Amino acid sequence: MAGHWAPPDFSLRCIHVWRRNLLVWKKLAIASMIGNLADPMLYMLGFGYGLGSMMPEAFGTSYLAFLAAGTVCSSTMMSASFEAMYSGFSRMHMQKTWEAIMNAPLSLDDVVLGETLWAASKSLLSGLAVLMVAAILGLCASSLTLWVIPVIFLTGLAFGGLGLIMTALSPSYDFFVYYMTLVITPMMLMSGVFFPAEQLPMALQIATALLPLSHSIELVRPLMNGTLPAQWSLHLFTLALYAIIGFYVALALTRRRLLK
Amino acid sequence: MSHLRVRALRKSYGTNVVVDGIDLDLVRGECFGLLGPNGAGKTTTLRLCLGLTEADSGEIHVLNVPVPQEARRARARIGVVPQMDNLDPDFTVRENLQVYGRYFDLSKQEVDARIPALLDFAGLGSRGDDNIRALSGGMKRRLTLARALINDPDLIFLDEPTTGLDPQARHLIWQRLRQLVAQGKTIFLTTHFMDEAERLCSRLAVMDHGRMIAGGTPRELVDRHIQPQVVEVFGDGAESWAQQVGSGLAERCETAGETVFCYVHDATALIDDLGKRPDLRYVHRPANLEDVFLRLTGRDLRD
Numbered sequence: 206m207a208g209h210w211a212p213p214d215f216s217l218r219c220i221h222v223w224r225r226n227l228l229v230w231k232k233l234a235i236a237s238m239i240g241n242l243a244d245p246m247l248y249m250l251g252f253g254y255g256l257g258s259m260m261p262e263a264f265g266t267s268y269l270a271f272l273a274a275g276t277v278c279s280s281t282m283m284s285a286s287f288e289a290m291y292s293g294f295s296r297m298h299m300q301k302t303w304e305a306i307m308n309a310p311l312s313l314d315d316v317v318l319g320e321t322l323w324a325a326s327k328s329l330l331s332g333l334a335v336l337m338v339a340a341i342l343g344l345c346a347s348s349l350t351l352w353v354i355p356v357i358f359l360t361g362l363a364f365g366g367l368g369l370i371m372t373a374l375s376p377s378y379d380f381f382v383y384y385m386t387l388v389i390t391p392m393m394l395m396s397g398v399f400f401p402a403e404q405l406p407m408a409l410q411i412a413t414a415l416l417p418l419s420h421s422i423e424l425v426r427p428l429m430n431g432t433l434p435a436q437w438s439l440h441l442f443t444l445a446l447y448a449i450i451g452f453y454v455a456l457a458l459t460r461r462r463l464l465k
Numbered sequence: 466m467s468h469l470r471v472r473a474l475r476k477s478y479g480t481n482v483v484v485d486g487i488d489l490d491l492v493r494g495e496c497f498g499l500l501g502p503n504g505a506g507k508t509t510t511l512r513l514c515l516g517l518t519e520a521d522s523g524e525i526h527v528l529n530v531p532v533p534q535e536a537r538r539a540r541a542r543i544g545v546v547p548q549m550d551n552l553d554p555d556f557t558v559r560e561n562l563q564v565y566g567r568y569f570d571l572s573k574q575e576v577d578a579r580i581p582a583l584l585d586f587a588g589l590g591s592r593g594d595d596n597i598r599a600l601s602g603g604m605k606r607r608l609t610l611a612r613a614l615i616n617d618p619d620l621i622f623l624d625e626p627t628t629g630l631d632p633q634a635r636h637l638i639w640q641r642l643r644q645l646v647a648q649g650k651t652i653f654l655t656t657h658f659m660d661e662a663e664r665l666c667s668r669l670a671v672m673d674h675g676r677m678i679a680g681g682t683p684r685e686l687v688d689r690h691i692q693p694q695v696v697e698v699f700g701d702g703a704e705s706w707a708q709q710v711g712s713g714l715a716e717r718c719e720t721a722g723e724t725v726f727c728y729v730h731d732a733t734a735l736i737d738d739l740g741k742r743p744d745l746r747y748v749h750r751p752a753n754l755e756d757v758f759l760r761l762t763g764r765d766l767r768d
Binding site: 216218221224225228229232300301302304305306307308309310311312464465 | 478515517518519536537538540541543545547549551552553554555556560564565567568569570613616
């Protein structure tokens with residue numbers, strides 16, 4: 206290699222990697238969609254109605270509406286992370302699917318890009334599922350909500366890239382538990398899914414402002430409420446930065462792992 | 466026409482030199498076998514030729530395409546059968562071929578038109594809709610071979626294609642590979658089965674510690690590197706017999722465990738002597754590739 210950090214070299218064939226994963230997903234689509242819905246539904250309805258009834262209109266909206274926006278983002282994050290890590294590791298390490306693909310005229314760069322796009326696509330389905338439920342519950346105030354869809358995809362790209370970094374480093378499935386408990390869960394608790402981040406001590410607020418999930422939520426929540434997010438360009442830029450840097454680091458580390 | 470041209474290829478990991486300056490030339494329609502013990506550098510050589518790892522120095526041209534610079538273009542005309550099966554367990558037999566065909570930018574029509582012939586070739590004519598998990602090891606191997614042919618490649622790389630198969634399954638794979646050579650495909654296979662190499666390959670090279678230590682047709686290798694007759698002697702007294710008698714009568718004597726291998730041009734004297742030794746059993750046979758291989762790479766275990 207001209208170094209593992211050489212610029213990416215993609216071909217359009219990366220789309221075949223995406224289509225391969227889609228074909229597998231189609232076989233398990235119903236189970237997968239139920240999974241996409243069940244977990245966020247439990248959080249949303251449990252906390253939303255349970256906690257929400259104790260603090261009506263605490264956040265300018267109903268607590269359920271507040272939570273719905275957070276859940277769209279956290280579901281997207283979870284779905285992209287799981288796909289990139291557990292499913293990605295299966296394809297890379299257990300089934301050697303990537304190896305088979307690289308014997309055809311695709312490069313590892315094509316594979317990693319196809320996998321990132323796939324993780325984002327799958328997380329888009331999760332995010333959309335929650336968004337639809339929110340719409341049915343009457344929690345999507347205006348047509349601005351449609352802008353949530355590209356934000357979900359961008360969020361998926363960011364967490365897909367980060368997840369693939371873990372996959373590139375991982376010796377086994379157990380490794381992902383560290384990332385989930387040390388990174389993903391704290392991020393979910395701190396980034397304003399369940400309560401406004403402003404409730405946190407200042408130091409934590411600053412840390413939170415650096416996390417991708419909080420930028421995703423800062424975009425999605427106002428859009429679902431029918432207002433244009435303050436500083437939307439900053440949030441979009443930060444998410445895009447996470448997506449690009451995450452992807453690039455994942456690519457370099459995967460090259461180091463597989464192209465020996 | 467050159468289908469593979471390798472010059473002064475070198476690859477090391479840290480201080481461990483895995484491929485140490487090798488040259489290779491394959492012409493269209495030949496079956497070339499790369500032999501070597503575990504860790505000799507065979508698989509690394511293959512990965513280098515496919516552009517999956519970059520050499521420290523040297524040149525590779527596959528089907529006149531420079532690798533790794535244009536590896537994707539080269540791989541479009543290559544078929545690969547890896548050492549471990551990596552079929553897609555979530556797909557049926559047919560879907561495996563369909564999805565693999567897409568990687569070569571083949572249209573669905575093109576792939577579907579090729580599949581019946583490929584399934585026949587693999588002896589899986591009626592198993593198209595079976596799940597991969599329902600296939601035996603031999604069937605999986607044949608499907609992997611069929612998958613490698615989806616793009617109608619000019620050159621096929623096989624990394625230990627029959628490791629782990631039973632004799633029936635191995636013979637069927639060999640038969641198919643001979644068919645491919647008859648069709649004009651070029652085959653590059655690595656193996657450590659000498660019978661496989663002897664039966665399939667028109668030309669062989671023996672690799673050890675990253676270097677090519679011998680090369681030629683199977684016959685040439687035997688003629689050049691070893692005496693034509695072998696007498697294997699077993700029994701409690703074999704070792705002392707070898708020291709007192711065998712080493713005098715044979716041109717070369719080797720002891721491995723309780724067996725003594727005597728290599729000679731004319732075994733008459735040895736056989737006469739062994740006739741007087743009812744306590745020793747022996748086998749008299751012509752020398753084969755395995756004798757050459759052990760002669761060249763030694764009898765020590767390589768793990």
